[in-house]
Amino acid sequence: MIDESIFKAYDIRGLYPDALNEDVARDIGRAYVYHLGLGGSRVVVGRDMRLSGDALKEAFVRGVTEAGADVLDLGLVSTDALYFAVGHLEEHGGAMITASHNPKDYNGLKLCREQAIALSGEEGINQIRDLIVEDRLPGPAEYAGSVEEGDVAKEYAEHCRGFISTDGLRPLKIVVDAGNGMAGKMLPPIFEGLPFEYVPMYFELDGSFPNHPPNPIEPENMEELQRRVVEEGADFGAAFDGDADRCFIVDEGGNTIGGDILATLVAKSVLEKEPGAAIVYSAVCSKALPELVRREGGRPIRTKAGHSIIKPQMRSNDAAFGGEHSGHFYFRDNYFADSGxxxxxxxxxxxxxQDGPLSKLISPIDTYVRSGEINSEVEDQEATLRAVEESYGEREGAEVDHLDGLTVDLGAWWFNLRPSNTEPLLRLNVEAKDAETLERERDALLEMIRG
Structure with missing residues (x-):
């Protein structure tokens, strides 16, 4: 009996081997081909460095070929490079064996179709689940697919470098924490030919994660990078998650820069190169982002978080860039896929x-203070959300929306409260114009949520 909980809103993910094992991966491979009608086509497959990755990849490939599709096996690769390969090689689909930032005992699959269009719960993942659960998988195809090995590291390095102009750039020193994840393999060829020196931290691929979990959104996993940046006198530091599609940075003083503020910086660069461009951002992002986009003459588009929501929004609006507070950054010229x-x-x-440090770039665009994401375990998510809305939505001047959970804007400060998709948690983000307001309102909200 398959554990249906592994089929998530944006990917497939679970504990290995209890929930996700070789038999399940093989069935997913077959169902993926049948659902998308990929028999006779070629699918690009890659994996990260997780200890169970090779076994799960081989099982998934077996399912794909049994269903009659060919496989281009990229081996060890980052998720963003897998998406690039699907778009660049004009293949019909792709699968990445990864559990991203989860602990070492997890693994999973990120699936996409042509042009690196991601499958989501409603668009593909649930249908694949149903084929397996309802025992509706057809038998093996008349002709099994073939497997060919490939490597896109060089082409992907050139592709990434193509997003910046190196003329007139001053040399920089950047400390990079790969967290024993795929950034350790992908970054060295990208830095070749750039005027940047990088100081590597944990570039050895190791799915046991001996130094820290591959999750840079957790502050404790950034502490060593913060120290190293200051010790090395570096211009800034960057940390990546396990499959290297998410990135967080710290400035020259070792201060962590939020994902939404890095997105604001990237939006500034994009609008300098493409005036008037549309920029998509998730509802939890700082007000600093849409304010900058408007100042720079761009068109900000606010949306719900999640790559399977942001990517279609970008395509329909021909947006040049999209950003999330969680450290995902999407580029139209990267097949609308994310790349840290x-x-x-x-x-x-x-x-x-510029002559000054990173903090000098950020200070004029980031004029707010934020709580960061605070999780609270609650018995009844809906009842708590209703109670908070009744209390805060009736205040004078309150603007309420439900684009992604509950957002209440009270002018001098605002908050977003939204339920987790997978746990009995409510996630709170608060932003204000000053620290005193932030602390007062954050504490009052948490007392109500947890009371």
Missing amino acids: IIAMLTAAELVAR
């Missing part, structure tokens, strides 16, 4: 074009 590496290079280009 391209975001890091864009930040480096901006710093290298």
Whole structure:
């Protein structure tokens, strides 16, 4: 009996081997081909460095070929490079074996179709689940697919470098924490030919994650990078998650820059190169982002978080860039797919074009203070959300929307409260114009949520 909980809103993910094992991966491979009608086509497959990755990849490939599709096996690769390969090679689909930032005992699959269009719960993942659960998988195809090995590291490096102009850039020193993840393999060829020196931290691929979990959104996983940046006298630092599609940076003083503020910086660069461009951003992002986009003559488009929501929004609006507070950055010229590496290079280009440090770039665009994301375990998510809305939505001047959970804007401060898709949690983000307001309102909200 398959554990249906592995089929998530944006990907497939679970504990190995209890929830996700070789038999399940093989069935997913077959169902993926049948659902998308990929028999006779070629699918690009890659994996990250997780200890169970090779076994799950081989099982998934077996399912794909049994269903009659060919496979281009990229081996060890980052998720953003897998998406690039699907778009660049004009293949019909792709699969990445990864559990992203999750602990070492997890693994999963990120699936896409042509042009690196991601499958989501409603668009593909649930249908694949149903084929397996309802035992509706057809038998093996008449002709099994073939497997060919490939390598896109060189082409992907050139592609990433193409997002910045290196003319006139001053040299920089950047400390990079790969977290024993795929950035350790993908970044060295990208830095070749750039005027940037990088100081590597944990570039050895190791799915046991001996140094820290591959999750840079957790502050404790950034502490060593913060220290190293200051010790090395570096211009800034960058940390990546396990499959290297997310990136967080710290400034020259070791201060962590939020994902939404890095997105604001990238938006500034994009609008300098493409005036008037549309920029998509998730509802939890700082007000600093849409304010900058408007100042620079761009068109900000606010949307719900999640790559399967942001990517279609970008396509329909021909948006040049999209950003999330969670460290995902999407580029139209990267097949609308996310890449933490391209975001890091864009930040480096901006710093290298000015005399001052990264903090000097950020201070005029980031005029707010934020709580960061605070999780609270609650018994009844809906009842708590209703109670908070009744209390705060009736205040004078309150603007309420439900684009992504509950957002209440009270002018001098605002908050977003939204339920987790997978846990009995409510996630709170508060932003204000000053620290005193932030602390007072954050504490009052948390007392109500947890009371």
